[in-house]
Amino acid sequence: MAEWLHEDGIGEERAILVERGDIIAARVDWGEALRPGFTGPAQIVVKHKGTRRGIARFADGGEALVDGLDPAVTEGATLLLRVTRAAIAEKGRTKLPQARPAGPEALPAPAPGLLAELRAGPLPVRSLPITDRSFDEAGWHELVEQAQGGEIAFPGGSLLVSPTPAMTLIDIDGTLPPPMLARAAVPAIARALTRLDIGGSIGVDFPTLADRKDRLAVDAALTEALAGWKGERTAMNGFGFVQLVARLERPSLVARFARHRTGAALRALLRQAERVTDPGVLLLTAAPALRRAMPAEWEAELIRRTGRAVRWQEDTGLALDGGFAQAVAA
Structure with missing residues (x-):
């Protein structure tokens, strides 16, 4: 099981x-504080005329798009709101979280x-x-590499997963004849959706299949591969395009790692540091950007968890994800 x-x-x-x-x-x-399930008071700072939508500001200064407002609500009013979708970073901007009125019986609560x-x-x-190695044994590092690069190989070809402002796009490339390539890609697509936690609007660009029976065969394969997946999809059109839609509550792993590379690398370095077993002071060797990005509370938590002093060695020749942790003499 x-x-x-x-x-x-x-x-x-x-x-x-x-x-x-x-x-x-x-x-x-x-x-992140404003993620699905968070419930708290927020002031309506913008109410779009003639709609039930607006923008609200929570006590910590974070803002969210709000839907489902009572028409009588005006700017300046304070309501109890529940966040339904986390913020999602995109190239050049960040989509605000989404929220709705929490209802008369709801109480303020942090997100679970x-x-x-x-x-x-x-x-x-x-x-x-x-310190457990089960994640490594199951292939966590390979999964992170797929999320960072957006490329997923399968027999006969590869997928390229790209987060865009409108949707997550999945492109298919390979050397097989188009009907075979399209069919070979289907299991990899179904697998990527759950492994990379992809939701929202998803566009899949299959090879163009001129013959209708080939398109129907891919549709049938998708139906089988996506059994149990909670979402909807269109049939393949004449250009090989299929659209999938699923509930979107948080950034996919691809969007998170692509848009927050420094944060992802820093968290990976801290994970390494916690796993060092040799005695001595923890030495973190990393690109200068990682040292600058380290929150003081995270370094304090590393010291608390490991019971060690921490030193840094900045190396301008290291890539963001090239940092490493080791024990050295005090």
């Missing part, structure tokens, strides 16, 4: 759904953590110490 494995790292909760030693789904939570969300679901959950 599939089982969720969970780790609580510094600045990041992560979880993988593992079945027969393989990752079939993944989730990452970076602890990832572990709590998983435990509320139907599958078993096992929380692991950060």
Whole structure:
């Protein structure tokens, strides 16, 4: 039976759904305050005339797009709102979180953590110490590489997953004849949706298939591969395009790692540091950008968790994800 494995790292909760030693789904939570489930008072700072929409500002200064407002609500009013979608960073901008009125019986509440969300679901959950190697054994590093690069190989071709402002686009490339390439890509697409936690509007650009029977064959294969996936899709059009739509609550792993490369690399370095077993002071060797991005509270948490002093060595020749941690003599 599939089982969720969970780790609580510094600045990041992560979880993988593992079945027969393989990752079939993944989730990452970076602890943003305004994420789905957060309920709190917010002031309506913009009310769009003639609509039930506007912009609200919460007590911490964070803003959200609001829908479902009572027509009688005016700018300046304070309402209890529940966040339904987290902020999503895009090239050059960030989409604000989305929220709705929480209802008369709701109370202010923080967003549930990832572990709590998983435990509320139907599958078993096992929380692991950060030193456990189960994530590595299941292929976590390969998954992160796919999320960072957006490229996923499959027999005969590859997928290129690109987050855009309008949708997540999946392009298919390969050397097989178009009908064979399209069919070969289907299992990889279905697998990528859950492994990379992709939701919202998703466009899949298959090779153009002139013969209608070939398009119908791909549609049938998609129906089978996406059984159990919670979303809707269109049939393939004459240009090989298929649109999928699923509920969007948070950034996909591709969007998160593509738009927050420094934050992702810093969290990975901290995870390495927690796993150092040799005695001595922790030495973090990293690109200067990682040192500058380190929040003081994260470094303090690393010291608390490991019981060690921490030193930094900046190396301008290292890439963002090239940092490493080791123990050195005091």
